[in-house]
Amino acid sequence: AQPRAAEPIPAPMRDLVWGKLNFLHTTDTHGWHAGHLQESQYSADWGDYVSFAEHMRKKADDNGVDLLLVDTGDRVEGNGLYDASSPKGKYYYDIYREQDVDIICTGNHELYIASTADREHEYTVPNFKGKYIASNLDYILPGTGERVPMAQRYRKFKTKNQGLEVVAFGFLFDFTGNANNTVVQPVRETIREKWFQRAIRETADVFVVIGHVGVQMQEFKDVFAAIRRQNWHTPVLFFGGHVHVRDATAYDSRSFAMASGRYFETIGWMSVDGVLKRSEEEEGGGGERGLAFHRRYIDNNLFGLYHHSGLNSTTFHTEHGRNVTSSIARARKELDLDYTFGCAPKNYWMTRSPYPGPDSIYTLLEEEVIPDVAVNPERKDIPRLVIANTGAIRFDIFKGAFTRDSTYITSPFLSVLRYIPDVPYFAAKKVIKLLNNAGKIMADAHMDNEFMAIPEKLAIKESIIYDTPVSPFSGEGAQKPMGQNGHKEPYLVEGYTTRDDIGDDGDDAVHSRINFYVVPNCIQSELSFPEEGEPETVDLVFFDFIHPWVLMALKFSGAVYTDKDVSLYVEGTFTELMAGWIKENWPAKC
Numbered sequence: 027a028q029p030r031a032a033e034p035i036p037a038p039m040r041d042l043v044w045g046k047l048n049f050l051h052t053t054d055t056h057g058w059h060a061g062h063l064q065e066s067q068y069s070a071d072w073g074d075y076v077s078f079a080e081h082m083r084k085k086a087d088d089n090g091v092d093l094l095l096v097d098t099g100d101r102v103e104g105n106g107l108y109d110a111s112s113p114k115g116k117y118y119y120d121i122y123r124e125q126d127v128d129i130i131c132t133g134n135h136e137l138y139i140a141s142t143a144d145r146e147h148e149y150t151v152p153n154f155k156g157k158y159i160a161s162n163l164d165y166i167l168p169g170t171g172e173r174v175p176m177a178q179r180y181r182k183f184k185t186k187n188q189g190l191e192v193v194a195f196g197f198l199f200d201f202t203g204n205a206n207n208t209v210v211q212p213v214r215e216t217i218r219e220k221w222f223q224r225a226i227r228e229t230a231d232v233f234v235v236i237g238h239v240g241v242q243m244q245e246f247k248d249v250f251a252a253i254r255r256q257n258w259h260t261p262v263l264f265f266g267g268h269v270h271v272r273d274a275t276a277y278d279s280r281s282f283a284m285a286s287g288r289y290f291e292t293i294g295w296m297s298v299d300g301v302l303k304r305s306e307e308e309e310g311g312g313g314e315r316g317l318a319f320h321r322r323y324i325d326n327n328l329f330g331l332y333h334h335s336g337l338n339s340t341t342f343h344t345e346h347g348r349n350v351t352s353s354i355a356r357a358r359k360e361l362d363l364d365y366t367f368g369c370a371p372k373n374y375w376m377t378r379s380p381y382p383g384p385d386s387i388y389t390l391l392e393e394e395v396i397p398d399v400a401v402n403p404e405r406k407d408i409p410r411l412v413i414a415n416t417g418a419i420r421f422d423i424f425k426g427a428f429t430r431d432s433t434y435i436t437s438p439f440l441s442v443l444r445y446i447p448d449v450p451y452f453a454a455k456k457v458i459k460l461l462n463n464a465g466k467i468m469a470d471a472h473m474d475n476e477f478m479a480i481p482e483k484l485a486i487k488e489s490i491i492y493d494t495p496v497s498p499f500s501g502e503g504a505q506k507p508m509g510q511n512g513h514k515e516p517y518l519v520e521g522y523t524t525r526d527d528i529g530d531d532g533d534d535a536v537h538s539r540i541n542f543y544v545v546p547n548c549i550q551s552e553l554s555f556p557e558e559g560e561p562e563t564v565d566l567v568f569f570d571f572i573h574p575w576v577l578m579a580l581k582f583s584g585a586v587y588t589d590k591d592v593s594l595y596v597e598g599t600f601t602e603l604m605a606g607w608i609k610e611n612w613p614a615k616c
């Protein structure tokens with residue numbers, strides 16, 4: 027773990043179940059390869075994961091079973107370790123490549139900005155040559171403009187110990203927000219391609235489909251249906267992501283799918299046991315194969331990693347792992363990620379507390395930050411509506427030092443504020459309602475409102491509020507960890523208490539529960555409004571990411587505008603503006 031990372035706190039643990047074929051899975055790590063310095067549950071770093079994987083591979087070898095490592099994309103954008111350098115990712119690519127990943131694919135965040143896609147093609151694809159799979163993604167070569175597959179379309183290989191024939195694919199959901207140097211083919215079209223139809227007819231003991239796709243999304247169901255039509259008996263395993271939740275399901279009794287959360291909080295574990303070899307199945311007359319699938323969501327902290335590897339603080343860290351941890355620490359230092367802009371007076375939550383509310387990060391933005399930073403000196407007295415999409419904010423703010431790292435953790439994107447001047451108020455005031463409540467109307471116009479919100483909203487549609495107190499162990503007068511101050515209750519740290527289609531025993535550590543309040547797609551600040559009555563016109567200011575949605579909503583409201591009517595409202599990215607606001611408004615020292 028990194029030098030200043032929070033110490034892990036022991037928790038009651040559920041063990042891993044091994045099979046003949048086992049997997050470790052990461053997804054949506056978004057640059058959090060230094061781990062979560064402020065959260066004890068997720069404070070291990072990429073170097074610790076390197077050590078862990080080395081021990082687990084050895085265990086697999088010792089027992090004659092196989093272990094494969096999978097990563098399903100969105101490795102970039104969301105943390106200073108990636109975002110704070112110029113060019114972005116100056117340190118990240120070399121750190122990431124130290125993990126020996128067997129099957130890897132692309133997420134949408136590798137593709138939003140052309141230069142990010144270029145670097146993915148230039149670094150990560152060759153770093154994982156033969157292991158990087160791009161079943162439905164092409165890249166446009168910068169020199170010639172030639173369109174080529176981002177990487178090989180599929181991978182066929184034999185596992186080391188069991189000799190299982192694996193055919194693996196790597197998909198991205200039907201993403202349309204990519205820069206113009208990549209082409210994403212809709213999955214339903216890819217599965218009709220000749221190469222795919224040939225690949226699913228290859229002899230395989232097991233199909234492994236990885237993808238930057240939620241396990242409940244249609245894209246995976248379509249791939250599953252296509253494979254299953256040709257391969258009635260073969261196990262099909264899915265590793266997904268994108269939705270930022272822990273999730274697992276089975277499409278039938280011989281398939282299994284899991285998604286392993288977000289931000290390197292989770293290392294997913296999947297195992298499959300039973301008769302996996304086709305030859306053995308044929309010998310047995312193709313009957314009952316006794317297939318057994320298991321999943322476990324491992325909290326990424328050293329206590330858990332020691333537990334699952336059967337090691338301790340003196341025996342766990344390999345030289346390779348330690349070196350990676352040191353490289354991360356050096357990069358963080360060079361990027362000055364611990365530089366403090368100000369001291370957050372309390373916690374501000376994305377979904378753990380209701381919006382609007384005093385503890386909501388969105389209320390902080392709407393009522394305090396945006397009114398101060400969304401100011402164009404020449405138009406400051408003109409009434410304006412400022413609309414921000416909630417998906418632009420990516421993480422909570424914890425009480426204490428708000429650092430350079432925190433700026434990218436909270437707001438990693440290069441979002442700027444744009445505006446349309448003098449929009450009739452009767453139309454402008456309807457925009458927020460259309461963005462938040464008219465999903466069907468907007469979707470019919472091919473503008474899916476969900477894309478403005480946090481990804482978790484794709485999976486969680488209703489607030490999850492527990493009727494018991496959030497944690498009996500937190501807050502004023504809280505109970506203390508076991509053994510402290512004579513209390514005998516086990517200390518449960520707040521964390522994931524996942525319920526998926528398989529059950530509620532997936533998490534490796536037992537936690538106390540956290541509420542999840544659904545937030546709207548967008549929030550709005552009303553600024554410089556007259557004290558009485560309504561303005562005739564307003565400046566409509568908005569984050570550039572939602573530009574197409576705003577134009578569409580205005581059209582539905584009876585005011586037609588085009589791209590030409592939109593211009594920059596204020597200099598600087600929202601990230602910079604927010605960091606400046608914190609410097610001015612929060613105490614310098616904690």
Ligand SMILES: Nc1ccn([C@@H]2O[C@H](COP(=O)(O)O)[C@@H](O)[C@H]2O)c(=O)n1
Nearest residue numbers: 134268417418439477478479480481571
């Ligand atoms: N420039 C951007 C890019 C993305 N977003 C938000 O992020 C969501 C996608 O997040 P994933 O990690 O699931 O890929 C997207 O739907 C937007 O809400 C943004 O605000 N600005």
